[in-house]
Amino acid sequence: MSACLVCGADVAxxxxxxxxPMSNAFRAPGDSVEEFLFDLRLGHCVxxxxxxxxxxxxxxxxxxxxxxxxxxxxRGMAAHFRAFGRWLVEEAAPDGAGPIVEIGSNxxxxxxxxxxxxxxxxGVEPSANVARAATDRGVxxxxxxxxxxxxxRLRARLGPARAVVGANVTCHVEAIHDxxxxxxxxxxxxxxxxxxxxxxxxxxxQTAVDQIYDxxxxxxxxxxxxxxxxxxxxxxVDALAQPVHGGSMRWVMAPAGRRRPSDRLxxxxxxxxxxxxxxxxxxxxxxxxxxxRATAVRDELxxxxxxxxxxxxxxxxxxxxxxxxxxxxWARIGPDLLDWIxxxxxxxxxxxxxGMRIPVVPQARFVDGxxxxxxxxxxxxxREIRQAFAWYAERGGRWITYVPAVRVx
Ligand code: DWN
Ligand code: SAH
Ligand code: ZN
Numbered sequence: 073m074s075a076c077l078v079c080g081a082d083v084a085x086x087x088x089x090x091x092x093p094m095s096n097a098f099r100a101p102g103d104s105v106e107e108f109l110f111d112l113r114l115g116h117c118v119x120x121x122x123x124x125x126x127x128x129x130x131x132x133x134x135x136x137x138x139x140x141x142x143x144x145x146x147r148g149m150a151a152h153f154r155a156f157g158r159w160l161v162e163e164a165a166p167d168g169a170g171p172i173v174e175i176g177s178n179x180x181x182x183x184x185x186x187x188x189x190x191x192x193x194x195g196v197e198p199s200a201n202v203a204r205a206a207t208d209r210g211v212x213x214x215x216x217x218x219x220x221x222x223x224x225r226l227r228a229r230l231g232p233a234r235a236v237v238g239a240n241v242t243c244h245v246e247a248i249h250d251x252x253x254x255x256x257x258x259x260x261x262x263x264x265x266x267x268x269x270x271x272x273x274x275x276x277x278q279t280a281v282d283q284i285y286d287x288x289x290x291x292x293x294x295x296x297x298x299x300x301x302x303x304x305x306x307x308x309v310d311a312l313a314q315p316v317h318g319g320s321m322r323w324v325m326a327p328a329g330r331r332r333p334s335d336r337l338x339x340x341x342x343x344x345x346x347x348x349x350x351x352x353x354x355x356x357x358x359x360x361x362x363x364x365r366a367t368a369v370r371d372e373l374x375x376x377x378x379x380x381x382x383x384x385x386x387x388x389x390x391x392x393x394x395x396x397x398x399x400x401x402w403a404r405i406g407p408d409l410l411d412w413i414x415x416x417x418x419x420x421x422x423x424x425x426x427g428m429r430i431p432v433v434p435q436a437r438f439v440d441g442x443x444x445x446x447x448x449x450x451x452x453x454x455r456e457i458r459q460a461f462a463w464y465a466e467r468g469g470r471w472i473t474y475v476p477a478v479r480v481x
Contacts, residue, residue, distance in 0.1 A: 074115065074126045077248055077289070078300050081119030083126055086359035087284070087366065088113050089402050093426035094129055095285040095394035096140040101424055101431075108133070112398065114284055114291075116355050122296035123272055123359070128246045129286040131198075131217060138419075139199035141394065143181040145416050148456040152316050153182040153239070156268075160235060161191060164324065165264050168234040173226060173258060175218040175251075175267075176241025180206030187211050194230065196222055201419075219247060223254030232260035240317070243269035243290040248300065256304040256327075265306065265325040273340075273347050274319025276358055278476040281366035281402075282395035283318070292321065293349050294341045301325045309333045311340040318452040318475065372478045374403045380445050380472075380480070381409055387472075388443035389413035390457060391450025392420050392432045399449065399474070401427040410447060414438040438464075445470040445480065 074083045089112040097108070113126040144150060160172070170192075174183050177195025179202045186193050187210055195213040197203040203213045216222045218238075227233075236255050245251045255265045270283045272293040283291070298308040309331045310324035321340065324331075344350055348358035377387060389396065392415040399405070406428040413432050415421060420432045438446070442464055448471050450457060458471065465471065471481040 076117035076120060076122060077124055077246060078122045078296060078303075079117060079120040081117050083115035083117050083124065084356060085126065086114045086116055086123070086356070087281075087363040089281075089284060089398060092286065092401055093397060094134055095287060095397035095426060096134065097426040098140055098392070098420050098423035098432065099426065099429065101422075107427065110286065112284065112286070114359070116352075116359060117296070118352055120296045120299045121293070121350070121352065121355055122300075123291040123293070123355075125284075125286075125289050128289055131244075131246060134287055135198045135217070137200040139202055140417065140419050141178070142202055142205065142417055142419065143178040144205075146453050146456060148453060149316065150181060152314070154185050156239070156322075157182055157186045157189075160237060160266060161186065161189075164266055165235040168260055168262055170232050170234040170260050170263070171226075171230045172235045172237065173230075173233045175236065175238035175255075176244070177206055177211065177213060178202045180209050180211035180213070182237070182239060183211045184209050192230075194226065196226075218245075218254055219250040220254040220257060223258040227258050233258045233263055234260060235263055236265045238267040240269055240320075242267040243292060244287050246289050248290070249303070252300060252304045252306070255325075256306055259327060261327055262330060263326070264331075266322060268314055268316075268320045268322040270317050271313070271319055271321035272349060273321070273344055276347055276349065276362045278318060279362065279365045279369055280318050280475050281362075281369070282393075282398040282475075285394055285398045287394060292323070293344050294337065295344075295350060297323060297325075302328070307331070307333070309337065311337045313340070316452070369474055369476075369478060370399075370403045373399070373472075373474045374405060376472065376478050376480060377405060377409045377447070385444035386411060387445050387447065388438070389430065389447045389449045390438060391415060391448065391453065392417070392425055393450050393452075395452075396449035397426050400425060400430070404428075406430060411443065412437065413449065442467075442469050445472055447472045447474075451475050 092112040272291040306325045307328040312322040314320040348354040
């Protein structure tokens with residue numbers, strides 16, 4: 073048992089994925105330093121229901137000046153964030169003075185178009201390398217972990233914020249109370265806190281078990297988030313489903329009593345009830361069923377790759393994602409099965425994947441000499457990748473996917 077990071081009650085175990093490396097700890101070939109491992113274990117709080125990791129990796133071991141994930145590597149995500157920015161300034165926070173503050177702004181994928189449109193923006197990003205990419209494209213960025221201290225500094229300097237926004241960052245923060253207290257302190261009275269993260273509903277429904285990894289400390293659903301908001305004078309007022317990362321949810325919080333909770337939020341709650349995610353007993357049972365399905369998919373994926381390999385097919389992966397650290401290490405898929413994994417991120421190329429140590433190669437390798445079958449590890453960018461590589465399937469190349477189930481195309 074561990075203590076819930078939100079309410080302090082017991083966390084009941086739901087799924088044990090074993091010893092894992094850090095998901096973005098790509099290694100230099102020949103590096104003999106022993107790899108840091110931790111217990112990747114998912115649980116749910118018996119009181120507030122927050123689904124969370126039972127053991128965490130310290131934030132500064134994951135987010136630093138050699139962070140491997142650059143958000144702007146996907147064109148689909150760039151389009152998503154352009155639309156997100158427009159929605160933010162036109163619909164979510166149309167009026168109000170004060171800056172738009174983005175937490176976890178990475179290489180500026182959301183803020184750059186807003187800055188170009190003349191909005192006052194500032195990013196808060198602890199990973200100095202990706203932050204530098206943002207400042208290089210004109211996005212003012214503070215290199216820091218967001219929390220109450222950073223919020224005080226920003227408010228003193230820039231005034232209360234019209235909007236605080238964060239994509240794929242809130243669920244990453246173990247020190248969640250310091251973080252939400254910072255948001256509450258920084259927001260103007262009529263401001264909004266908008267954040268999107270992978271939604272527990274889709275993870276369970278799609279058996280997307282590889283969304284579970286070190287950086288994802290929390291797996292959000294409405295009830296536990298509403299409780300967290302209330303602990304800081306905020307209120308959960310809206311929820312908008314997003315197609316990105318396999319199925320995310322954009323949540324909106326506002327100072328308590330300032331905005332009427334939407335019908336959309338009520339519908340999301342109803343969907344969560346339908347998926348068995350509300351109430352302790354239902355949640356425990358749903359997560360147990362999810363764990364069973366995830367284990368079956370893992371076994372089938374490994375068996376499928378072994379079968380294709382025995383038939384003499386060459387196999388490789390596409391997308392050295394953080395998620396794939398869970399898939400590959402949990403299923404023990406190594407260089408004996410996958411020759412290499414292609415990835416467009418220069419910071420990952422020439423390195424080995426964490427744990428299983430599969431070489432990461434530039435995408436040109438896939439173009440020059442594609443494998444007989446390709447494991448789509450960046451399955452959340454399925455459409456973008458299949459379109460870019462339409463020639464691959466036309467030439468008889470076979471895509472292997474595993475969310476929600478194993479499929480060889
Ligand atoms: O939450 C997080 C999300 C936003 O990003 C972070 N904790 C870490 C990271 O997770 P991920 O690595 O699982 O994210 P993606 O977006 O699935 O990563 C895609 C990877 O695939 C990148 O390394 C880029 C690469 N890629 C590629 O090689 N060819 C992507 C596309 C679209 C391509 O065509
Ligand atoms: N928002 C981008 C990046 C997501 S990756 C996107 O959606 O593509 C998560 C980012 O959050 C990383 O760049 C990481 O350095 C940053 N991060 C992690 N903890 C943080 C914290 N406490 N405050 C601000 N940023 C944080
Ligand atoms: Zn709790």
